[in-house]
Amino acid sequence: MPISALMALSYAAFAIFVIVVASKWVKWSSMPMHLRWELYPVPHEAGRNQYGGSYIEEVDYWKKPRETTLAGELKDMFSEMLFIKRVYEYKRPLWWLTYPFHAGIYLILAWFFLLFVHGILSVYISIPVLAKVVYYLIQICGTIGIIAATLGCIGLIIRRFSDKDMLNYTAGVEIFNLFFILIVLLTGIATWITYDPNFQHAMEFMKALVAFNSAYLPKLTTIAEVHVILLCLLWIYIPFTKMSHFIGKYFTFHKVLWDDELNVPGSKVEAKVRELTRLPMPWSAPHVDTGKSWDENALENPKDEWGRWKY
Amino acid sequence: MEILSREIKPEDAASPVDQLVKLTVRDLEKLPPPYDKPGMEPELTDPKPEWKEKYATDLDGYIAIDLPWKPKNKEEEERLIKSFLNGLNKLLTKEGNWTFLQPLLLSLEYCAKCQTCSNACPIYIMSGKQEVYKPTWRAEILRRIWKKYCTPAGKIFGKFVSGDIELNAKTLMRLAESAYRCTLCRRCTQTCPIGVDNGLISHEIRKLFSQEMGIAPKALHELGTVQHLKVGSSTGLTPDGVKDIIEFIEDDIEDKIGKRIKIPVDEKGADILLIHNAGEFLSWPENPAAFAILFEEAGISWTLSSEQVAYDAVNYGVWYDDLQLARIAAKHAEIANKLEVNKIVVGECGHAHKAITVIADRVLHDDIWIPRESCMPILWEIVKKEKINFDPEKNNFPVTLHDPCNMVRLMGVVEPQRKILRKLAPQFREMEPHGVYNYCCGGGSGFAIMQSMNFPEWRNAVATRMKFKQVLEAFKDCLDPSINKYICAPCSNCKGAIRDMLSYYQASERLSIYYGGLVELMVNAMVDLEEPFVEWEFH
Numbered sequence: 001m002p003i004s005a006l007m008a009l010s011y012a013a014f015a016i017f018v019i020v021v022a023s024k025w026v027k028w029s030s031m032p033m034h035l036r037w038e039l040y041p042v043p044h045e046a047g048r049n050q051y052g053g054s055y056i057e058e059v060d061y062w063k064k065p066r067e068t069t070l071a072g073e074l075k076d077m078f079s080e081m082l083f084i085k086r087v088y089e090y091k092r093p094l095w096w097l098t099y100p101f102h103a104g105i106y107l108i109l110a111w112f113f114l115l116f117v118h119g120i121l122s123v124y125i126s127i128p129v130l131a132k133v134v135y136y137l138i139q140i141c142g143t144i145g146i147i148a149a150t151l152g153c154i155g156l157i158i159r160r161f162s163d164k165d166m167l168n169y170t171a172g173v174e175i176f177n178l179f180f181i182l183i184v185l186l187t188g189i190a191t192w193i194t195y196d197p198n199f200q201h202a203m204e205f206m207k208a209l210v211a212f213n214s215a216y217l218p219k220l221t222t223i224a225e226v227h228v229i230l231l232c233l234l235w236i237y238i239p240f241t242k243m244s245h246f247i248g249k250y251f252t253f254h255k256v257l258w259d260d261e262l263n264v265p266g267s268k269v270e271a272k273v274r275e276l277t278r279l280p281m282p283w284s285a286p287h288v289d290t291g292k293s294w295d296e297n298a299l300e301n302p303k304d305e306w307g308r309w310k311y
Numbered sequence: 312m313e314i315l316s317r318e319i320k321p322e323d324a325a326s327p328v329d330q331l332v333k334l335t336v337r338d339l340e341k342l343p344p345p346y347d348k349p350g351m352e353p354e355l356t357d358p359k360p361e362w363k364e365k366y367a368t369d370l371d372g373y374i375a376i377d378l379p380w381k382p383k384n385k386e387e388e389e390r391l392i393k394s395f396l397n398g399l400n401k402l403l404t405k406e407g408n409w410t411f412l413q414p415l416l417l418s419l420e421y422c423a424k425c426q427t428c429s430n431a432c433p434i435y436i437m438s439g440k441q442e443v444y445k446p447t448w449r450a451e452i453l454r455r456i457w458k459k460y461c462t463p464a465g466k467i468f469g470k471f472v473s474g475d476i477e478l479n480a481k482t483l484m485r486l487a488e489s490a491y492r493c494t495l496c497r498r499c500t501q502t503c504p505i506g507v508d509n510g511l512i513s514h515e516i517r518k519l520f521s522q523e524m525g526i527a528p529k530a531l532h533e534l535g536t537v538q539h540l541k542v543g544s545s546t547g548l549t550p551d552g553v554k555d556i557i558e559f560i561e562d563d564i565e566d567k568i569g570k571r572i573k574i575p576v577d578e579k580g581a582d583i584l585l586i587h588n589a590g591e592f593l594s595w596p597e598n599p600a601a602f603a604i605l606f607e608e609a610g611i612s613w614t615l616s617s618e619q620v621a622y623d624a625v626n627y628g629v630w631y632d633d634l635q636l637a638r639i640a641a642k643h644a645e646i647a648n649k650l651e652v653n654k655i656v657v658g659e660c661g662h663a664h665k666a667i668t669v670i671a672d673r674v675l676h677d678d679i680w681i682p683r684e685s686c687m688p689i690l691w692e693i694v695k696k697e698k699i700n701f702d703p704e705k706n707n708f709p710v711t712l713h714d715p716c717n718m719v720r721l722m723g724v725v726e727p728q729r730k731i732l733r734k735l736a737p738q739f740r741e742m743e744p745h746g747v748y749n750y751c752c753g754g755g756s757g758f759a760i761m762q763s764m765n766f767p768e769w770r771n772a773v774a775t776r777m778k779f780k781q782v783l784e785a786f787k788d789c790l791d792p793s794i795n796k797y798i799c800a801p802c803s804n805c806k807g808a809i810r811d812m813l814s815y816y817q818a819s820e821r822l823s824i825y826y827g828g829l830v831e832l833m834v835n836a837m838v839d840l841e842e843p844f845v846e847w848e849f850h
């Protein structure tokens with residue numbers, strides 16, 4: 001049976017999400033190497049990350065092998081990703097709202113994944129025991145996820161409006177984003193309560209998607225249809241907005257705050273520095289020789305009539 | 312004078328009022344005893360009326376950028392806005408800003424406006440939470456301008472996406488001044504769940520004004536990097552001048568330790584080129600003297616340089632201008648290579664540490680590459696390997712350690728200096744918080760050397776206030792003026808800020824709190840020395 005319009009929208013939403021996220025990833029990773037700007041503690045510094053030390057604490061550090069710890073980095077990464085550690089430590093009242101919201105979203109993402117696994121198990125490979133386990137996990141993740149995310153989202157909206165520190169800095173689009181998520185969550189809750197208390201239809205929907213076959217599609221109520229459409233639109237919308245900060249966060253930490261890669265002769269870093277310092281300087285202040293390269297500007301500074309550096 | 316009498320928002324940067332805020336001592340965060348009583352600190356003053364004509368007093372009445380850059384008429388205002396937007400566009404290109412493009416765009420793009428960072432900022436907190444000093448205030452102004460003028464979404468959807476902002480001369484004057492109400496300490500960045508860097512945004516705003524329009528505080532540019540490159544030092548010290556001072560230091564050492572030490576200058580092939588902040592030669596010659604004593608006693612092969620630029624480790628470019636940073640770093644490396652030394656070692660100067668060791672790591676290449684390192688690990692090796700005999704009892708007075716942000720939070724040199732103090736200062740006590748979570752001395756990012764107009768008043772009353780509070784707390788068990796207390800600040804700029812802080816609050820007279828570097832304490836503990844090296848006098 002051909003695929004339905006809702007199925008087509010679901011595929012499109014997923015594809016657009018993946019493509020835009022991937023292109024953003026490419027955009028950030030293809031940016032030029034910047035000057036070092038790390039911030040301590042850098043968690044991969046073996047033996048020193050506890051107090052924020054660096055390899056520069058050693059005499060002749062550039063001659064010595066670097067000792068790094070992936071475990072240290074993973075620990076910091078996961079405690080931030082899974083527990084939002086910095087908000088917990090530095091702004092606890094907000095954490096009580098943002099944590100359920102984010103944890104709820106993680107559970108909903110897990111729920112999607114489980115639905116997908118369940119779809120595969122019912123269409124392609126039959127492992128009844130696993131299907132059973134997945135079924136129960138779907139109940140747990142779906143239920144806790146949607147409740148936590150909705151409560152967190154409502155809390156965040158209330159906080160955003162009641163906390164002047166936050167409200168004064170918030171643009172209309174940021175409020176719109178929160179309400180958009182809330183509406184998707186509320187239509188999800190309405191669908192769940194009125195139509196799909198065991199996520200049976202959600203499983204069927206995913207089965208149809210996995211099988212590329214609309215014959216498996218359940219008959220959706222209006223609220224369920226509205227929910228699916230809004231959810232798909234949200235998937236499409238997220239990567240274009242700041243809500244995709246999960247991408248940014250990787251780069252801010254890994255490529256800026258923890259980037260302590262050393263430049264030594266013959267290294268890749270040196271090759272990049274050589275290339276970048278050949279770029280022409282577009283700046284216009286009097287002390288800049290506009291159009292000349294960074295290197296020329298830095299090394300062949302114009303001299304005054306006494307042979308002294310002019311700037 | 313008209314000020315804004317309601318809560319301030321980012322869009323108020325464009326407000327036509329004379330000044331957004333006016334500070335009074337009563338607004339500021341309270342200090343611990345004995346400074347909790349009225350009359351213990353000076354009242355804050357208004358800017359002189361004539362300053363308002365030419366200078367940007369529009370933020371809080373204080374002037375960091377001591378150039379007469381206030382537009383006089385509509386045409387000048389338009390020219391300023393146009394230059395600013397040109398500069399902003401350059402800041403967003405690879406050619407103009409490969410140096411910080413990725414960090415800047417990440418920080419502009421992803422702030423969640425959660426304000427987790429605000430309470431980490433010593434200036435915001437100690438000012439009594441003045442909105443204009445909040446880490447996100449200036450960042451949000453730049454972000455809104457960027458969104459509105461430089462992004463497709465902002466151009467199409469306007470205020471709905473960018474937030475409200477009007478771009479006029481007031482906005483730009485307040486934005487530029489507010490970039491100089493942040494010490495670039497990046498304490499706020501440590502707390503941000505997304506890794507957004509408001510300190511970096513201040514840095515980029517400063518750069519935009521400097522690199523495009525030549526607008527920067529005189530102490531940083533004209534009398535700072537330009538004088539450094541032209542004359543040899545940002546202090547104005549010439550090569551001949553430095554040689555004279557070195558001779559004077561040799562005499563002084565002889566007076567103090569009864570032994571003449573020949574300070575090596577321009578010695579080719581030495582292992583180490585030691586570069587001090589030239590401010591040490593002029594204001595604290597005992598610091599280079601102490602280095603000389605320690606290095607000679609420990610048998611280290613080292614030299615100073617008397618060549619222009621290389622006898623001054625400072626690199627003010629790191630605070631406001633990438634090109635000036637590159638020029639000075641390249642000159643340092645070039646001269647070191649000419650001297651055929653194995654490495655550059657930076658004396659007690661925090662920003663010089665970071666500039667040449669970390670930031671310039673991606674400026675130096677090929678012929679102008681040379682290893683660079685901090686003096687701290689070498690000093691710790693002297694103690695650890697017992698190359699000199701020390702008697703810690705000679706330092707038996709209360710000592711606390713100030714962590715220079717540049718050396719600690721921004722380059723991870725945390726432990727060597729503490730290990731030395733734990734060994735050599737029996738009454739060493741930490742400030743809270745300390746290490747990588749320290750507070751800036753208030754002199755960071757150039758503030759310590761910005762002495763013109765009313766800026767020092769702001770620095771002393773607001774920027775150094777947190778440090779003063781920490782110092783009082785660290786010494787709370789021994790505030791009695793009969794006990795001499797020592798703030799160990801292994802950084803020239805921090806020492807400058809602490810000196811001014813102690814003088815502003817009269818803390819040396821009232822409480823016998825003094826300050827100095829780390830090497831002075833080390834020499835003070837040397838068994839061979841008959842007289843104490845540390846002198847308990849305020850200077």
Ligand code: SF4
Nearest residue numbers: 422423425426428503
């Ligand atoms: S900079 Fe970070 S902590 Fe501060 S408001 Fe933005 S996201 Fe929140």
Ligand code: SF4
Nearest residue numbers: 432493494497499510
């Ligand atoms: S960098 Fe430091 S001074 Fe600047 S806003 Fe952040 S915490 Fe405040």
